[in-house]
Amino acid sequence: MINHGKKITARAHTNIALVKYWGKENESLIIPKNSSLSLTLDEFYTDTSVVFNGDLHEDEFTINNHSVNDDRLVDFMNVVRKKANISEFAQVQSTNHVPTSAGLASSASAYAALAAAASKAAGLNLNDKELSKLARRGSGSATRSIFGGFAAWNKGNDDDSSYGYSIQDPVKMDIKMIAIILNGSPKKISSRKGMKISVETSPYYDSWIKQTNHDFSVVKQAIEDNDFTTLGKTAELNAMRMHSLTLSSNPSYLYLNEDSLRVIEMVKALRDNGIECYYTMDAGPNVKIICQNKNVKNIVNKLEQYFASDKIKVSGPGEKIKYL
Ligand code: 2P0
Numbered sequence: 281m282i283n284h285g286k287k288i289t290a291r292a293h294t295n296i297a298l299v300k301y302w303g304k305e306n307e308s309l310i311i312p313k314n315s316s317l318s319l320t321l322d323e324f325y326t327d328t329s330v331v332f333n334g335d336l337h338e339d340e341f342t343i344n345n346h347s348v349n350d351d352r353l354v355d356f357m358n359v360v361r362k363k364a365n366i367s368e369f370a371q372v373q374s375t376n377h378v379p380t381s382a383g384l385a386s387s388a389s390a391y392a393a394l395a396a397a398a399s400k401a402a403g404l405n406l407n408d409k410e411l412s413k414l415a416r417r418g419s420g421s422a423t424r425s426i427f428g429g430f431a432a433w434n435k436g437n438d439d440d441s442s443y444g445y446s447i448q449d450p451v452k453m454d455i456k457m458i459a460i461i462l463n464g465s466p467k468k469i470s471s472r473k474g475m476k477i478s479v480e481t482s483p484y485y486d487s488w489i490k491q492t493n494h495d496f497s498v499v500k501q502a503i504e505d506n507d508f509t510t511l512g513k514t515a516e517l518n519a520m521r522m523h524s525l526t527l528s529s530n531p532s533y534l535y536l537n538e539d540s541l542r543v544i545e546m547v548k549a550l551r552d553n554g555i556e557c558y559y560t561m562d563a564g565p566n567v568k569i570i571c572q573n574k575n576v577k578n579i580v581n582k583l584e585q586y587f588a589s590d591k592i593k594v595s596g597p598g599e600k601i602k603y604l
Pocket residue numbers: 296297299300301302310316385387388418419420421422471472561562563
């Protein structure tokens with residue numbers, strides 16, 4: 281039964297893909313072209329509260345206390361209403377605990393938290409797998425944010441078979457991610473638009489899928505073997521392969537900027553000096569450095585020579601979705 285007047289709050293953490301999702305097979309259901317694998321992060325999360333109210337004439341959304349109108353959010357609430365067989369509108373309040381304009385996959389934690397809070401407020405009692413399928417309808421990367429630690433999104437081929445699952449939580453590997461929050465204008469090409477252009481125009485798209493399926497098996501095995509080196513090397517290559525799709529698209533586009541390249545060179549220099557670390561980037565200029573606890577201090581010291589310390593955020597593995 282719908283939880284009338286009962287406010288439900290959920291917290292979901294963001295995740296960073298080690299094997300990336302970049303392209304859809306089905307755009308309306310958000311079925312991806314390949315399976316992906318990620319690490320959920322403890323430092324970045326979204327808290328979302330939902331309450332259904334029979335007196336409302338439309339859904340009301342606030343993000344960080346600012347009222348917003350967003351068709352994607354309304355479409356998502358319609359999916360929830362249809363699933364729960366209800367017609368009431370809801371008040372949705374969301375707070376992002378992610379540095380302002382960091383571009384750190386906030387849609388992942390946002391739609392995972394919204395899926396959990398809205399479904400429960402609507403009277404649905406979904407397990408994690410069902411929640412991940414619902415979150416997927418909002419944003420692909422949100423499928424993985426239902427789970428903590430290492431998580432994956434099984435590509436599947438329809439609504440039922442395309443879901444997230446846990447690979448390892450709690451995480452056994454010593455692994456940290458250092459995010460460097462770089463200044464950049466808001467992205468000109470959304471990931472949704474970017475990946476569509478890549479699927480349709482990059483001559484290398486089929487090779488990307490073939491290689492990424494292989495990378496998925498390699499990273500999964502590296503997690504089982506507690507093999508940080510193989511995980512880091514493969515994740516770094518996978519990120520560069522994804523960004524080469526942006527460069528090889530028509531029109532060509534690029535998320536990285538000169539600061540991103542500077543961080544990449546710093547990572548390489550650190551490696552040459554015996555400090556093991558790797559880089560990964562998503563649909564924006566920020567670089568995330570994959571490293572181990574013993575090297576965090578050294579890496580942060582190096583980064584602080586170029587970047588303000590409040591722009592350097594160290595995360596470890598984060599936990600799965602929870603109700604507050
Ligand atoms: C990922 N990214 O696997 C990849 C790597 C960015 C680069 O998923 O269209 O916001 O909502 O499904 O999930 C970002 O795209 O895209 C993303 P939609 P989403 O994390």
